[in-house]
Amino acid sequence: MNSLELALMGIKNLLRRKARTILTVLGVIIGTASIVVMVSLGLGMNKAFEQQLEEYGSLTMIEVYNNRGGGYMVMSDSGESSSVPEGEVAFNDETISAFENIEHVEFALGMKRFDGTLYAGKLQSWAGIMAVDLEKFKKLDIDLSEGTMPSADGVNEVLMGFQVSQNFYDPNSRNPYSNQSSVDVMNTKLEIVPSSSYYDGKRPKGFVITPTGLTSDQDWDYAWDIYIDYDVFTKLKADFDRRNKSNDDNNNGGRKRSRSNEDQDKYDQMKISVDDVKYVQEVQEQVKAMGYEAYSLTDALENMKQTSGLIQAVLGGIGAVSLFVAAIGITNTMVMSIYERTKEIGVMKVIGAELKDIKRLFLFEAAMIGFFGGVFGVIISYGISFLINSVLSGMSQGGGYYGVGFLSDIPYWLALLGIAFSTFIGLAAGYYPAVRATRLSALEAIRTE
């Protein structure tokens, strides 16, 4: 018996008992839809996580800190102290070359942060000044809302973090800190004093900076500081320190110490760019092994993935229960069908049906129930997914920059998998009835009057 004939016969048989077939298919529809929708929620969650992380910063970046900085040793995960003895881990250009020699590292960027005060007319603002190698800094994927990246050539060119521009206050007003105002930094004359010391009355003379660009308010990685070329800044800083020596007495001790370590501590923070997300953890481990503290967003991603994997499993499990119930429904329908068709099966056997014909016929009918349940289930899932996305994402509109456009995501592979899975469930549920049909005694069957 060829497959086409078998399929036609099977479909005819299913149509003969429309009500029961439809009810059984309905069970599978509900089962498939619940699994697909549940999994789609998990997938949507994953996608949302990734989007969210990308807003925080690049996933291929590793942040490195010198664990010597605070004067304490960082314990490694195993609880043993790091193999590099205290004081021997340098954080200078050699370190950068060492990092750049690690496989999959694109480049390493050194940064040193200085405190500073920014003046715009009578307004002022605390600002962190990041001294960086601008050539490498340009390679970072930084979103700008206006302007361009600074260079070392112009007059003290800097990149402004967007938060810096919003935190100005008037020190002479009655309530200076509650009235923060933003300044159009791109078009205002800005002067910077590379010191956080409080100057009574007369402020020291700083130096004028030229902002060439402002970071985008979507990029929170570079929001809080002013970025300037390392060499340009150290020269400015040296000039300033010489001019204001008397005012800076209280900082002397500390500076002396840092001077003795100047070569060792050229930077206090580094960024390592890795060529692919999948190597980030590997590179991070190596950096840690060298005695540094290293963080990356993939740490968070791993955690989130684990969490969402668990949630997906739970959600999928809930869906699976309903598909399991549907599978029992299919088995029940097919067994009922055998009882009804006992005589028919017997007659077919006597007039020449082979056992495999009977088996395939029943398997096919069960698989068809699964298949159609799967197809309609997936269609309905898309509908539910659409509803969830339009209703729930509408509700979370005010949720700030977490506002993700979708909560449920059904990629095409999930749709296909849903149909394939429900068809398979149909087949599996039909197996027992099919075998039972083949075992039916032809003689008993034709005796049944």
Add this chain to the structure above:
Amino acid sequence: MTKHSEVVISVKGLRKVYRIGNEKVVALRQIDLDIHRGEICCILGTSGSGKSTLLNMMAGLEKPSKGTILIKGEAIEKMNEKQLAKFRQRNIGFIFQSYNLLSALTAIENVAMPLIFRGMPKALREKRAKKYLKMVGLGDRYHHKPTQMSGGQQQRVGIARAFVGTPEIVFADEPTGNLDTKTSIEVMHIMWRMAREKDQTIVIVTHDPEVALYADKVVNIRDGDIQSVEDRPEDDVYEKFIKPYEESFITADDITEAASAAL
């Protein structure tokens, strides 16, 4: 009769004992029987005589307790279910007392059923089914469902279904059991004609001595034993039953023929 020289079914030392609870019921004691090619063999007996058991075992539907059944030289009691199904598909047709047509299917689909299992293409098997329906006189009932047909018509569809695959052997279990006398004669007549056409062997089980009149060989069976085997010359059956029956018919064609002859 040289025509009947080849033995198609050979039953040797066949015994069947049913176990009902702790009791043994002997359905067949000791059966030895040869049926030749082209023979119309009637197994005649009252209910409970074991005649149906014998038929079921010859058709491979039941396993004997002892003895062997050779069909075309093959011992069918040794075959497993799978082999038996294949064997039946190729060599055996079956006519039931209660017709056992598939109620969802039309006459033509019912007749074509055995051909589906053989994997015959649709066009071919429909042509074949139509031919056989015509042969049993149902040329105008192709698309009727069993419920739309009389018992005699249903049984004729059953006969067409049994013969459509030109099996060597056709088993008939009380084929006239549910029919009135006139229809029974019609049905027996059709079976006789069909079998003769392709030299097929028919084994009929019945309790009706009138049915036995059409047989070349009558096997009387009682209490699980063969009482007597009666062979009849082939021509005898034809002269006595078939010819007079056919001559009693005057078809429309006959009238036109007669009319044109008269003019």
